[in-house]
Amino acid sequence: MAANQAVALPDDPAELAALSEAVIAKLATAAFTASTEGQLLETAEILERANRRFDGATSALLAEISDRSAYRKAGFLSLHAYLAGGLRLGDGEAKRRRITGAGTARLANLQGETLPPVFPATAQAVADGAIGADHVVVIDEVMRKIPSAVDPQVRAGAESRLAEVARDLTPAGVRTAGHRLLAHLDPDGALTDERDRKRLRQFGLGGQDQRLMSKVRGYLTPELRARFEVMFDSWAKPGMNNPADPASPRGAAEAADPATLAAAAERDDRSLGQRQHDALLALLEAEQALRPGAGRALSSELVITVTDRELAEKAGVALTATGTRVPVGELVELAADATPHLAVFSHATGQPLYLGRGSRLANKPQRLMLFARDRGCTAHHCNAPFARTEAHHFPDWADGGPTDVDHLGAACGRHNRSVGKNVGEWETQLVIDGPARGRVAWRPRTPGRRAAWRVNQTHHAELLPIQGPHAPPAPEDSRIEAHLEHLLGA
Structure with missing residues (x-):
């Protein structure tokens, strides 16, 4: 069949999707050995263009699923939950598809009216197969950083320009172009105001790695940064809150004995980052010690579950109620400092064997039992x-x-x-x-x-x-x- 010859296709989306799956399945078994080098490259370009158009079609589909809350028919509470769990995409890919859909699809407002895409030029480039979801994610990232004070027409022009350069650049290249664009729109940061700072603020803990360590990601407002600096200047002084030094003063430096602090500072070989880490830990420990009991709730208390075998061998990893994994070797130190509730259960069956300190409040034993089981x-x-x-x-x-x-x-x-x-x-x-x-x-x-x-x-x-x-x-x-x-x- 000639390349420019029209192909009769059904109008029903479900039939089109089934047909596309059949085509891809056939293509997956096709023999490329007989193709010339030019045909191979042409096929690669066609497939990539089709993949990018699929991103646009997927965005339109997800917009309809979202507008009609169709994900609830499958038992999910949100579009993200359906993508991550129902389609087994995971959180990262689910977020990428939501961002792509939010920027390029035609969504309905509260009155049921269908609105044009938030990024119209970007949506057109996706429909043309010129750019894909990775480009859209970068464009969205850049557009979010444009100050609120920038004129709407200038903002629209920036989106159009980003979509234009994305047709020729990789996503990384679009990010570089976006940084230059932001520098042009607000070279000295004068347009950034309180609305932008509130919109951009964030603080989060990354997942635990194989060493059970976690990275922190954040974007602090001036107020929070100032408060951190004041706290660190006191709690993270050399010699203060040193977990390796039993004689190190605890709490704020202003309350410490000067001679004791000076002696501890002489022994302190921690880096600034280590001292600030230990200051945060000491501050949270002090705050938790002052907090009144939480009744049935365990969210504000240190609760740990561990298997009987791990406890006996003093090896392995325990689990806290907040989801953090703690080496059993450090469990003894936590128990000494915080007197946690400890749920021990069978390694083989997962059935609770012992619940320590679980009867302080009437319904806490049930909560501890649920934690040990669930x-x-x-x-x-x-x-x-x-x-x-x-x-x-x-x-x-x-x-x-x-x-x-x-x-x-x-x-x-x-x-x-x-x-x-x-x-x-x-x-x-x-x-x-x-x-x-x-x-x-x-x-x-x-x-x-x-x-x-x-x-x-x-x-x-x-x-x-x-x-x-x-x-x-x-x-x-x-x-x-x-x-x-x-x-x-x-």
Whole structure:
């Protein structure tokens, strides 16, 4: 067939998607050995142009899914959750697709009107197959940095210029061009105002690496920076809050004995960065010591779970309620300094064996039991740590569900509110047999069929080879009580 010959294609999007999948499947088995070098290069360019147009088509599709909240039909609470968990893209790729869609798709406003793309020139370049999602992400990054005081027409011109250069440059090249553009729009930073600073502020902890260390990422407002500097000038002085020196003064330097501080400073060989790290740790320890008890909540207390084998061997990694992994070797120091609640459970079965200091408040033993069992939100693919969860009832409290351990599960606020009796909502139950016994299973209420029960493996990665979803029996099944007695060691 000639390259310029029109091909009759269906108008239905689902049929087009199925047809494109068939074409790609056929192309994946095609033999390129008979092609000339020129044909190979031409094919590569065609495929890349098609991939970029797919980005545009995907953005339009996601805009419709978002406008109609269609992701709820699959049991997800947001478009991001559907992309990350439902399509198994992960948070990074889900964010990239959301940014691409937000900038290039036609979204509906609250009145139901379809609006033009936020970045019209960029959207056209994607539709032409000239640029892809990676270009769009960089353009969005640059546009967010343009001060609010810049005239809207100038802002629109900047977007058009970025889309134009993106047709010829790599995403990294677009970022370089964007930096030059920003320098031209606001060379001395005079246009940046309080609105921009509030919009750009952020502070976050990166994930733990293989050494269990974490990087910090942030963009501080002048006020927060000033407060940090004042605190560091006192708490991070040489000799102050040195964990390696038992005689080092703790707290603020103004309250320390001058002679003791001077002697500690002579012994202090820490770098400035290490002293500031230790100052932050000391400040948080002091704040936690002054905080009143939190009742049933564990989010404001240090709670640690560890296996019996790891505790006996003094090796391995313990888990806190906020999701942080702590080497068991450091667990003793934490216990001495903070007197944490400690949940110990069997390495082989994951069943709680001992709950220390769990009876201080009436309902805290149940929360500790949930932490030992669930570790975090039990909803499918949710990675919220236990400190950000609530005690979820099944059946629901409004339907007479009791506040008993075998009728409770850890659920973050969003997933707790997602349980209901309507299509798109979730139902939950305790698994009482199979390798997932004692765990909380979830399934979405989907139209016309019963979805499979799902057990969240996110917080129990070490059990993945033997875990799997199992349909729980009816709540009144007597084996629930039998299993609960075994779980509690009764």
